[in-house]
Amino acid sequence: EADIYQTPRYLVIGTGKKITLECSQTMGHDKMYWYQQDPGMELHLIHYSYGVNSTEKGDLSSESTVSRIRTEHFPLTLESARPSHTSQYLCASSEAGDYSGNTIYFGEGSWLTVV
Amino acid sequence: GNSVTQMEGPVTLSEEAFLTINCTYTATGYPSLFWYVQYPGEGLQLLLKATKADDKGSNKGFEATYRKETTSFHLEKGSVQVSDSAVYFCALSPNTGNQFYFGTGTSLTVIP
Numbered sequence: 001e002a003d004i005y006q007t008p009r010y011l012v013i014g015t016g017k018k019i020t021l022e023c024s025q026t027m028g029h030d031k032m033y034w035y036q037q038d039p040g041m042e043l044h045l046i047h048y049s050y051g052v053n054s055t056e057k058g059d060l061s062s063e064s065t066v067s068r069i070r071t072e073h074f075p076l077t078l079e080s081a082r083p084s085h086t087s088q089y090l091c092a093s094s095e096a097g098d099y100s101g102n103t104i105y106f107g108e109g110s111w112l113t114v115v
Numbered sequence: 116g117n118s119v120t121q122m123e124g125p126v127t128l129s130e131e132a133f134l135t136i137n138c139t140y141t142a143t144g145y146p147s148l149f150w151y152v153q154y155p156g157e158g159l160q161l162l163l164k165a166t167k168a169d170d171k172g173s174n175k176g177f178e179a180t181y182r183k184e185t186t187s188f189h190l191e192k193g194s195v196q197v198s199d200s201a202v203y204f205c206a207l208s209p210n211t212g213n214q215f216y217f218g219t220g221t222s223l224t225v226i227p
Contacts, residue, residue, distance in 0.1 A: 006158075033215075042219040043159075043204070090158050094215070102208055103149070104215050106158035 003027050006091050006107035013081055013114055021076045021110045023091035032074040033092040033104070036060060043090065049074060081114040088112070117142045121205045121218035128195055128225050136190040136221045138179075138205035148172075148181055148188040149206040153220070159204060162190075195225045 004025040013019055025032065034047040035058075045058030049068040063085070064078050074093075078085055088111050094104040122137040140148065147166045151159040163172030168183035177192045188205060205218040 043217045092159075102147070103161055103164065104206075104208075106151075106160070108158045109156075111156075 004091060004093055004105055004107040006089075006110050008110060009108065010111045011113070013112075015082055015114055017081050017114075019078050019081055019112070021089055021091075021112070023074045023076070023107060024072050025074075025091075025093045025105075025107075026072060027093060027095075027105070028071065029093035029095055029105075030071065031094045032068065033094075034058075034064075034066060034074070034076050035090040035092065036062065037088045037090055037109075039088065047076065081112075083114045086112060086114050117146070117207060117209050117214070117216045119205050119207055119216050119218040121203075122221050123219075124202075125222040125224060128223070130197055130225055130227050131194045132225075134190070134192040134195045134199075134223070136203055136205075136223070138188045138190065138218060140186050140188065140205075140207050140216075142186075142207055142209055144210040145183075146207040146209045148179070149208070149215075150177070150179055150188070150190050151204040151206060151217075153202045153204065155201070162203070195223075197225045197227055199223060200225045 007022045030051045032049045035043040044060035046062040047066040049055045088109045090109045091107040094102045118141045120139050149164045150162040152162045153159045163174040165172040165181035171180045179188050179190045202220045202222045204220045
């Protein structure tokens with residue numbers, strides 16, 4: 001059972017609002033990720049972090065930003081939400097270490113609707 | 116480079132039918148291979164994994180065998196249930212362990 005939590009699960013906000021999606025994990029994992037996914041569709045990596053004070057952009061360009069001040073916490077922020085940001089956002093984490101066999105664990109997702 | 120190609124859906128089966136979802140991969144070295152399942156409205160859950168050639172991962176009646184010679188990791192289940200309706204993702208992690216690569220997902224619907 002994965003211990004990774006996302007809040008809010010569902011959010012409807014107006015255009016131009018600032019929002020922060022929270023993600024916390026209690027497994028002590030160094031690596032954390034944010035994926036964007038439209039319903040039932042493929043995953044797109046938008047941000048990742050290999051540890052505190054480390055953040056990188058993923059394969060899909062995103063207007064969101066992230067921070068990693070504590071190991072267990074990896075929030076994602078949209079400064080000015082637009083309807084094109086409507087999607088599901090999945091947070092994930094995995095152990096560090098340069099070996100194969102690491103498993104990536106996902107939170108339950110945050111569904112964002114911008115109206 | 117690293118990539119995963121999986122069978123396109125959607126797949127619709129009757130209850131108790133045999134399931135195969137194909138997955139092939141391209142990777143340098145010896146990656147680990149995974150199957151994840153996503154139920155409606157939820158995140159992805161690990162279904163099974165295999166870390167070396169000829170390993171068989173299994174869970175909840177699902178199986179997949181790591182075939183290096185054919186670079187494949189096909190998911191199978193002998194008798195599907197309505198509760199198996201979900202989207203299934205094949206994934207790999209290279210031997211450096213620094214990244215994960217996901218397939219595009221295969222939607223499965225099981226009808227009574």
